[in-house]
Structure formats: C-alpha cells, structure tokens
Amino acid sequence: xxxxxxxxxxxxxxxxxxxxxxxxxxxxxxxxxxxxxxxxxxxxxxxxxxxxxxxxxxxxxxxxxxxxxxxxxxxxxxxxxxxxxxxxxxxxxxxxxxxxxxxxxxxxxxxxxxxxxxxxxxxxxxxxxxxxxxxxxxxxxxxxxxxxxxxxxxxxxxxxxxxxxxxxxxxxxxxxxxxxxxxxxxxxxxxxxxxxxxxxxxxxxxxxxxxxxxxxxxxxxxxxxxxxxxxxxxxxxxxxxxxxxxxxxxxxxxxxxxxxxxxxxxxxxxxxxxxxxxxxxxxxxxxxxxxxxxxxxxxxxxxxxxxxxxxxxxxxxx
Ligand SMILES: Cc1cc2nc3c(=O)[nH]c(=O)nc-3n(C[C@H](O)[C@H](O)[C@H](O)COP(=O)(O)OP(=O)(O)OC[C@H]3O[C@@H](n4cnc5c(N)ncnc54)[C@H](O)[C@@H]3O)c2cc1C
Numbered sequence: 001x002x003x004x005x006x007x008x009x010x011x012x013x014x015x016x017x018x019x020x021x022x023x024x025x026x027x028x029x030x031x032x033x034x035x036x037x038x039x040x041x042x043x044x045x046x047x048x049x050x051x052x053x054x055x056x057x058x059x060x061x062x063x064x065x066x067x068x069x070x071x072x073x074x075x076x077x078x079x080x081x082x083x084x085x086x087x088x089x090x091x092x093x094x095x096x097x098x099x100x101x102x103x104x105x106x107x108x109x110x111x112x113x114x115x116x117x118x119x120x121x122x123x124x125x126x127x128x129x130x131x132x133x134x135x136x137x138x139x140x141x142x143x144x145x146x147x148x149x150x151x152x153x154x155x156x157x158x159x160x161x162x163x164x165x166x167x168x169x170x171x172x173x174x175x176x177x178x179x180x181x182x183x184x185x186x187x188x189x190x191x192x193x194x195x196x197x198x199x200x201x202x203x204x205x206x207x208x209x210x211x212x213x214x215x216x217x218x219x220x221x222x223x224x225x226x227x228x229x230x231x232x233x234x235x236x237x238x239x240x241x242x243x244x245x246x247x248x249x250x251x252x253x254x255x256x257x258x259x260x261x262x263x264x265x266x267x268x269x270x271x272x273x274x275x276x277x278x279x280x281x282x283x284x285x286x287x288x289x290x291x292x293x294x295x296x297x298x299x300x301x302x303x304x305x306x307x308x309x310x311x312x313x314x315x316x317x318x
Contacts, residue, residue: 003029004083006076006090006099007036007048008066014044016158016199017091017254019051023159024151025089026052027118033057033083034165035076037066042167049165051158057083057170064172065183067095073102075172080107080146092150093196100148109146116152116275133248133271153254154277195244198227200257201276203246205231205269207262207283207302211239216306217261223313229253231263247272262302265290282306 003025007018014036025032034053036045038060045056057079064071076099079085088103090096092114104111112127116137120126125142130152195201202221204214214228221228228244235245246253248271258276262283263269270293273279281294284301291297298305 200226203229205263
C-alpha cells in the first residue's frame with residue numbers, strides 16, 4: 001500500500017504529531033511519502049525520514065501557504081494522482097480537519113477522523129476511532145479505493161530508525177478556482193507555548209484559591225518548558241484567560257504529560273485530557289475523582305507540593 005502523510009510545521013519545526021503520523025504510516029505502508037509546506041531546514045526533513053518516510057515532497061511555492069486550506073488541499077489532491085496514493089494519513093488538528101474533508105471530496109475518498117489504533121487490514125480496512133469526546137470508540141470500515149485517516153495524538157511512538165529521505169521539490173499546477181483565497185499575513189497571539197500543541201501541560205483548578213497563586217503553576221511550567229492550562233471555573237472567574245480553559249467546552253489537549261493541580265477531575269474536564277500519554281494529579285483530597293484517571297498521583301497541598309516539585313526538577317536539570 002502506498003501511503004501519503006500530510007505534515008504540519010510550526011516556526012520551522014515539524015510538529016511532533018506529524019512525525020507520529022509518519023511513523024503510523026510507515027507501520028502499514030510499503031512506501032511512505034510525506035508532504036511538507038514552507039521553508040524548512042534539511043535537518044527537519046531528515047526527522048521525517050527517521051520517523052519512517054522514504055520520500056519527502058517539499059512544496060516551497062509561497063502561493064501554497066501552509067495554513068491556506070484551499071491551496072494545501074489542491075496540492076495534496078495533485079500528489080494523490082501523481083504518486084498513485086491509496087491512503088493519506090494526517091495528525092488530527094483544526095487544519096487537518098478542514099483539509100481532510102476537502103481532499104476527501106476531491107478524491108472521492110472515505111474519511112475517518114480521530115483514529116486511535118493501527119488499521120486492521122486482515123478483512124478489508126477497519127479502524128477504531130474515538131467518539132463522544134473520548135467516552136466511546138467506534139469500529140469503522142472504509143470501503144472505497146482511496147482512504148483518508150486523521151489520527152489522534154499519542155497513537156504510535158515516533159520511529160527513529162529510518163534513513164534520510166529522498167527529498168524532491170514539488171511544484172503543484174495552477175490552483176484554478178481554489179486560488180480564491182490568499183493568506184496575506186499571520187501573527188501569533190502570544191509567544192508562549194501553544195496549549196493544543198504542547199508536549200507538557202501544567203494545569204490549575206479552583207484548588208489554587210486565586211489568580212495571585214498562579215506563579216507556582218508558571219514556575220513549574222517554566223522548568224518543564226510546558227504550556228499552562230486551567231479548569232473552566234478558573235477561566236470563568238477570570239483568574240486565567242479563556243484560551244487556557246481545558247475540557248469538553250474548551251481546548252482538548254494530548255500532551256505526553258498532563259499535570260493537574262487542584263482540579264477535581266469532573267467528567268467535562270477529563271473529556272479534554274483523556275488522550276494524554278501520562279497524567280499526574282496533585283490534590284489534597286485522596287477521594288478526588290481525577291486520581292482514577294491518573295498514572296501518578298500526589299495526595300498533598302498544592303501550596304507545599306508545587307514549590308518542592310519545581311525545585312527538585314530544577315535541581316535535576318542542573
Ligand atoms: C456543560 C458543562 C460543561 C463543562 N465544561 C467544562 C470544561 O470544559 N472544563 C472544565 O474544567 N470544567 C467544565 N465544566 C465544569 C465541571 O463540571 C467542574 O465543575 C469543573 O471542572 C471543576 O473545576 P475544578 O476542578 O477547578 O474545581 P473544584 O471542583 O472546586 O475542585 C477543586 C479541587 O481542588 C482540590 N484542592 C483544594 N485545595 C487544594 C490544595 N490546597 N491543594 C491541592 N488540591 C486542592 C479539591 O480537593 C478539589 O478536588 C463543565 C460543566 C458543565 C455543566
């Protein structure tokens with residue numbers, strides 16, 4: 001099976017979730033081709049090779065700006081044809097959701113999103129996908145010749161044993177009517193680590209008592225190079241900005257490590273964090289529901305535990 005992987009990058013670095021998508025594809029493909037958009041160093045392209053891609057198609061034409069859904073979808077559809085692709089894999093993201101839908105229409109391909117496991121190809125092509133904000137799974141069969149999967153973060157580990165890929169600059173043909181939208185400029189809202197992409201998240205709840213105590217969360221986040229998050233009541237009370245609110249009605253995160261401090265673990269909060277690889281809970285109440293979802297738990301007062309934890313991590317790094 002010939003598999004194409006659409007990869008995303010941020011500030012010149014290939015996203016970890018995209019490298020996972022490459023490794024996912026390499027597990028099932030005889031030959032994995034990856035697509036990258038924008039200016040990237042060859043060392044970044046080599047990471048894609050290490051993760052398992054044999055070939056990288058690099059689109060450098062500035063008309064095909066990476067966040068332009070119409071342009072990116074056009075280029076992908078052309079690669080689908082040129083490389084005779086049967087399956088496309090991409091890491092689930094807000095961009096991937098739009099691009100995958102558009103490409104599936106262009107290619108008449110079946111699309112399944114939020115896939116959590118490698119496909120079962122013994123009898124057709126069946127995948128498991130996460131539904132109802134992670135509360136259930138749906139076994140889904142794809143029956144068309146061309147298929148598209150968006151995969152949930154942390155579905156497979158990133159491979160490191162591949163070799164440097166064959167890298168080809170790919171020039172898509174004209175966009176036709178898809179040229180109707182052009183991205184003129186882009187600006188980040190802050191220079192901080194973006195919560196949806198963060199590999200480590202330190203999150204605080206009402207147990208922190210007030211916004212004046214958030215320095216403890218920020219100190220721990222700083223030593224771990226982590227993003228900060230919070231529970232809904234915390235952002236509702238304006239202790240923290242709304243873009244930090246994690247959960248069913250907020251941001252869904254899938255970091256390698258989620259540290260929840262003074263958060264009870266209500267089902268609506270868990271819905272936003274349950275695809276994290278490891279969850280650490282710090283709560284003074286041993287009966288707090290979050291402990292049931294935790295890989296590691298510390299029963300203790302956040303005001304005592306956090307400074308000590310930050311100090312210990314800092315010391316371990318020196
Ligand atoms: C429709 C709907 C949607 C919702 N969506 C979301 C959502 O997206 N995200 C979300 O987070 N919530 C959401 N909620 C709210 C959710 O039900 C909970 O009310 C909320 O998550 C609780 O926030 P919390 O854990 O910070 O506060 P609390 O429930 O008050 O818990 C505070 C915790 O801190 C602990 N604690 C107290 N002092 C300390 C201390 N000194 N040291 C350590 N621990 C301490 C306590 O033991 C307790 O477990 C939603 C609710 C509804 C009805």
